[in-house]
Amino acid sequence: MTLQAKNFGSKCTVSEKFLGQVGKSGLVEQVLTWAKFKAQTLLEKAGGGKKSKKLRGIPKLDDANDAGSKNSLSCTLILTEGDSAKALAVSGLGVVGRDKYGVFPLRGKLLNVREATHKQILENAEINNLIKIVGLKYKMKYETREDLETLRYGKIMIMTDQDQDGSHIKGLLVNFIHHNWPSLIKMPFLEVFITPIVKATKRNQELSFYSIPEFDEWRSTTHDHHTYRIKYYKGLGTSTSKEAKEYFSNMDRHKIKFKYSGPECDQHIIMAFSKKCVDQRKEWLTNWMVERKRRKELGMAEEYLYTKDTKQISFKDFINKELVLFSNMDNERSIPSAVDGLKPGQRKVLFTCLKRNDKREIKVAQLAGSVAEHSAYHHGEQSLQSTIINLAQNYVGTNNINLLQPIGQFGTRLQGGKDAASPRYIFTMLSPLARLIFHPHDDPLLRYQKEDNQRIEPVWYIPVIPMVLVNGADGIGTGWMTKIANYNPRELIECLKEMIDGKEPSINLRPWYKNFRGETESVGGDRFVVSGEIAVLGEDKVEITELPVGTWTHHYKESVLEPMLSGNEKTKAPPVITDFKEYHTDTTVKFVITLTKDKLYEAEKMGLHKFFKLQSMISTTSMCAFDQDGCLIKFDNVKQILKNFFTLRMEYYGKRKAYLEGMLQAEADKLSAQARFIMEKCDGRLTIENKKKIKMIEELKNRGYPSDPVKVWKKKQIEKGNMDEEEQTPAEQEAEREEPTQSDLDYDYLLGMTMWTLTLERKEELINKKNNKVQELEDLRLKSPGDLWTDDMKAIVEKLDEVEEKERAEEAQSGSITKKGKGLSALAKGGKKGLDSAPSAHGRRVVPEIGDDLKKKVETLIRAKERKAEGGAPGKRGKKKKENGEGGEEDGEPGSEGKEKKARAPAKKREKGAKKSPKKKRNFSGSESEDDFNSSGSDVEFSSPPVQAEKRLPRRSAAANVKFTFDSDEGSEEDWKEVKSRSKPDTDDDASLSDSSPAVKKKTPAKPVQEVEKFTDSEDDLTHNKNDVANNKNDNDKLFDSLLGSGDDKPMNISSDEDDPPPAPKAKPVKAPKEKKAPKEKKTPAPKKRPAKKKADSESGSDDDMFGSKAKKPAKKKKKNDSDDSGSDMDDPASPSPPPRSAGGRARKPTKYTMDDEDESDY
Template identity: 55%
Template sequence: DSAKTLAVSGLGVVGRDKYGVFPLRGKFLNVRDASHKQIKENAEIDALLKIIGLQYRLKYDKEEDLKTLRYGKVMIMADQDQDGSHIKGLLINFFHHNWPALLKTTFLEEFITPIVKVTKDGRSTSFFSLPEYMKWRVDHNNGKGFKIKYYKGLGTSTSKEAKEYFSDMAKHRIPFKYGDEQCSVSIEMAFAKSKVEKRKEWLTSWMEERKRQRLTNEQEVYLYNENTKSISYKQFIDQELILFSNMDNERSIPNLMDGLKPGQRKVLFTCFKRADKKEVKVAQLAGAVGEMSAYHHGEVSLMMTIVGLAQDFVGSNNINLLLPIGQFGTRLQGGKDSASPRYIFTQLSPLTKTIFKQEDEHVLKFLNEENQRIEPEWYCPIIPMILINGTEGIGTAWSTKIPNYNPRDVVENIRRLINNEETKVMAPWYRRFEGTMVKLGEGRYISNGRIAVINDTTVEITELPIKTWTQKYKETVIDKLNDNPDKNAAFNISDYKEYHTDSTVKFVVKMNEDKLAAAEREGMHKVFQLQSIINTTSMVLFDSEGCLRRFDSPDEIMKDFFKCRRQKYIERKIFLEGMLQAQSDKLSAQAKFIMAKIKGEIKMENVKKAEIIKKLRDLGYLPDPLKKWNDDEKKRREKEDKMDVVEEIEEEDTVVKDSVGDYDYLVGMALIKLSEEEKDKLIRESKDKLTELEILKKKTWSDLWLADLDEFMAALKKHEDKEEAEIEKAIRDATAKLKKEAGSAKSKRGGLAAAADFKPDPRGINVVPDIQSYKDKFEEKPKKEKAPKKEKAPKKEKAVKKVENHGGDVSSFLVKKENGTGKKKASKKNESDSDDTDELSEFDSDDEEENSKPRSFSKKSNTSDEEKYSKPNPKKADQKTKPTPKEAGGKRKKTESDGEESKSSRNVPTRPAAKKAKLVISSDEEDSFV
């Protein structure tokens, strides 16, 4: 209740006679499309109804209705960051949806607090938006000489500061104003599920405008400053809430260039910066990420991000960037069976350093937050990692789903693009997946598990479709077939046994002979639900300029990546040439200086500094070439990236022209280095640098890229060979142990037989999956003209049962106004893409990067062609054939669903307050208060 504490501290200044305080917990419910049950059971809503005295049956468009309220105003206190803006928006949406007339009065207000405060000589200046602070920083020499404090939330402010805020209510208290009907339109657009396409247009327009402002170096528009007296609801939606919507997308949808979400990028940045040669605990690494990269969200979410980057089971990553040292989860439960972050270790994978090259660090645009340099806007790997490891995510108005592809196919296509050749079509691929992947049509594939018939009463399942986890499959498919009380059911099984490992699947299923035959006629893959659809129709990513784009194919993603990566190779070559030339010049000057000192041409003993510098200039020595080149390079990057950090570094390094510092690389050399041997060594090193420079100049950007690809492919083969060797060794050790146990045991089964249990039965005849029925299902057919419907007699309206509830009958109030039948109007199925059903929701903001499941409020089904267990045409029977060669497969990322909002009941204030009193609703990331 830190938010409530801040409000209570502040109210000590103005008194409690006309102010009540109530803390909200977490994100408020989006009531616009919530069910009657959700609203009725929501503890926060029920508490607000009691406290304020709201009733659903009243419109509050009359003075006598307003007099029934226990408070005259509601003032919202929330964090001044994007998540705080979302909470404000959800509360505005709550009042607008239920009592729109209240918004046309002065009923709603907000209490703003600083997000940044700067102090110098005892005088402080507060900023209520980051754009306002950045503008001040540019005008005040980058804030040099000021103490700068960032406020993460309401809990950051002290009790003393709370009293300061409430002592100046006019500055911090901002009323919301209802300008015109556009205010209602904007609120509905932001929160209504049916307005997905409008939200897309809204966000797209904002992103394009931001892109234009960056290109023209225009100042960002900000909503709050010390002169702000009021804002309209439309202003709030278009200038404040939109920042949350964009941030929500950035958390949920990766960037095309590195395939990473912000949390994942921060983890990688920290690992590169720490350069750990030894393994580190996941929990400790999470703490380091928070310290080094200004991570502001929950540590639990961050630790799960680290775990996700290290997972390597079938269906997760094709190339895990971190090593899983310990139990990081398996395909048994889709990674949810990972051990506690306190007990598992990780470190950078050797492959990661061949993908994210250190040489590219100087051509990246690094961000700056809280006066520290943090991760870049995006990394630039040598291959499009978004295609290697895939992704899933749901943001605001957009969602994305990209399958994994074979690294070798991706590298081959990159080589083709480098050589100006056409790329080959790629199909989804998952490492160690033993099933098959078949194309059904444009943008659609089918993932088939593997099932074999052993004899007339036994079948063996040795692979499941991608993203079908062993434990869940057992509970939802096998157990249901086994526990069916109807013994006459067509496909009952009599018994089954499990022989799984952490990486393989094996169910041995027993059936009656006639039921097995019936299952063959129906189709084994259908009966055992061993097929699932993989779509490539929702490939949405942020491009290199920070705009969301939908891609039609992996080939389009690769070509877009190729253009930007090629430019970075050109920039890298220019940078390396300049650096090598500067290094060579410095070494040559040092060798020349030593030779002159040996010959007695330069004398420094008992000579004034000014005379030494003059002598060096006269002899043609220049200030430190490498230092000068570094300074020039920093200035260039600062100008291009509009960064602030470099100015601080520049001030520290700047010295008076031609001072001793400029020539310290000469006069500061140790006496031991003023020898002939050292001179010869420096001359050799200088020549080596020049030779390296000449070799580099002869190379093109394509030569550099191809060399990196060769290095990566060699490292990939070495990595895979090592993995295979470890697996084979584990099998040999286990077999030897079983042999030993079999020799001493009196059991009927031998050790070798037990070891063979985990492998596919060599007697099995693999069943060929039915594909044609799926192709027929998704094949486009000409639409038939529908005959006009006959008019039906109107049905009698059913009486609505009255429900006891604070504020009146919510069910009658939730009926759509335009639907006169008293029933909820059905939503149009094809109003937007199947994945794009998420509006600004009440999800927990901490679960950013890994959150890819729909938010808890959403009721729209996303099954159709993406059902986990799809059902083909029963007329097509599976056929028996001899075992076919295994097809390779891979992994897919783990996703974590958002935590549900806490609904625990709490004591609420019931003491009546004077009329026109204010109810202060305050919130930080965990608590909010009224």
């Protein structure tokens, strides 16, 4: 049994019943026990050795003088967050001395060891250094004082920033100790050193706050808080050396001890960091958000952990009151608001742009600095620059309405935005649509936040249309994730108009992407198939003029067409096309592909969209967003989001109307008083010259002049809570600190007028302004809130038409085509260049088709989901979770919208493509998006986005490939799971077609190249690891890594081989001379053919093989360890592979069993 399973020469598909019996036999437990023992042995070897006084080879360690000596129990190791924090701690050691205190800086966030493999732990230098410094040993149980005396340090003091990320680092360190040495949690071993996060200073008085909720409570209860100077301490590096000495001088105030209060502490730590506690973590966060909302409604302050008298905290309180702030902030960073569709960083950018109101363009790098200045942004500017670029992008698959203008190279569909220029070289400014969508009349009604004693961006904006649906959303947080597609703004506006009229929206909304010329069709169950455009040009040519949304041009060429052209060396798949040419631009797509007549016939029979991977899938089952109260909500369908937005927006139109009426009345009163003042002054009835200010104010009061009507009205609105206080300039704040206002009367609006206002012209101008204000007020009173909304939407549509017409004119001028169809009229100015990139006029368009089998599969998944919601169906496999405790919640009920197919007039201009045969009339497989498949069983994912694939927990080798199976009769949604991002498709098409063609036909052509992967609108998801081949190495090791999991948690389920479809029926005959030549031969094979037997030898996916990886040669010739091979059999499914050699012939050579150290490590 030295061969890997995929090289056995055959495949055994076992049933669920058999797997159940194996699970009950105890064999699985024995294997897991042995694997854990093996892993534990390796870990123990890497643990701290004999207690030593001096350590060498650990960089940046400042060891305590008594560490490792007989006094080591009284020594404390200070773990800091970065080098700057270490410098602060070293400054403080000047007060307490260096004998008992050592300092070691951490490089960011520690590994979550509860979900890490033993290999990851062994290779993590920081964890290994920490174990050596403290002198910990994996096999030890530290339960007594004598046990603690074996350590080099008797305590660990965690000294991180007081922000939410610092809280996360504290939690990861607690998790590290609890997972490996749970007995240490019960000992007085862990401490934290807290520093102020905010300081408020007024003259000689200084107040320190150790948490944001504590500062918010003080600010809400202190009426003169604005007279204090507020300083936000983002990190420990903000504190000076003088302050560091003050902190260490008052050690009792800043040192907080952790205490173990019982088993609930263990439960809370596991809940916060174990991937198996997905549902508990989601419930924990939901309950916290509900409680926060309730406290706000009752006018109560948020709970916080550190008070003046706090000396110790329990682990339970730390998780519930401090770590929860990080988890919630993680969600707020990743998941947008359903009100304005923005995440905090995006909202800060928009706030700064609206505040600056630039009429000229500004560099992206400069704007990022301005955002940090105006909105109290406390993180790195690099991520802010990326946010600005994303807001301005407008190529296919990004924003339907970009709020910023892309002036320069902001990225294209060629590389999905990765080709954007440096922020130093590109410019931007507000889009002309931005101020129509975020109307200035709504600004006074928003609830603005305050930080560093300055007013920053509001909690959310209230746009005229639901931008969360216009531009979509994508993000993964803690306990929750979201995936919202883009929708047509004009259709949304029509729906809103119907709702204003009291009707139900009649339009069946479906995902829509600006300038996308393909088709989007519903397949039921809130899933939509997105198809590119392909046409047949002749007997041996086809042209591709559109790719699925989120499939970028260069990546498609590299991952699909090039393997089709040159064949696949790893799978020995021959070429299936003879040539392709590129005619696309940065905004259009055009591949002209040449292939043989036979291949074209077979491709049409299979379906050209399927053959060339021109279909992907979008799911609408994972639509989560924050509501207006800051609570996360999962929306079942698009219209639910629309109705939620409509209710709030209509309420704010009522508030806007009331505000405008009051403001217009106050402004009219102010103009009337100014006009009266000028007339009385000109007539000589009012004399103010040569009088003291107090006398002048007294005379104006006696004559019945009101105090500034506008300020008086605003003050009343603030007192009623209808609007926030207006922001003061720094000069006004300073003046108020020095000399508070004594009088409530404000006549500056009269006495501050210039002498020019005494002229006849200015007097008449003031009277006209007053009359205009009165007329404007009367017109407003005649309108309803719905009328105001309708007017705003009309203005948006008009400006949108204008902007898009301008864009089309620029595209036509440069020879680009943005309309679906032939578009010859647009090429008049483009010349030959335009014709090259345009769809061919004589092409026969192939209409994309969706197979009935896929629709049935979707229905099966819906039924399975409903059964699971009702309590679970028997025999259903457990749902896999993802790493870092970030898994998913179950889907809500599917929405009902989007089930009708819209007629697309331009699409009918070409002839329909050849229809598929009944056997082959099967929809593509493997091209559904990750969120679609993941969310079919889980709409709340505790997983990393595709860009973070390198952090995934090791699973079976096939987990690194995109694999969709439709041959299983089981309704589990696991069959729909996709574990890789769209940047590199790794799916073998054979797997998905096996059951559609049960009879093997000798003339069946080789299978097509790999599928185009899923789409996602998040640019972050585009960064994909292209070394998937290398990542599948040492599969044996990965298997046991995944089996290990956590010692405290349940063992993982062992999945069956049924994840893979039967490969044999998919075997395609290849011409014999080709087989006998070198495997890498790319030339056209000789006409002689031979049947394909035992396809499973090379086609059996690594999904079936739990211990093996791809072997490049037949097993009987293989001498070296299989696990050393760099690839798996799924490494490059993009090209068809020749059949394996027949098993007939001479007897098999006796098997040699070689067990060396490397083999053992694989187990």
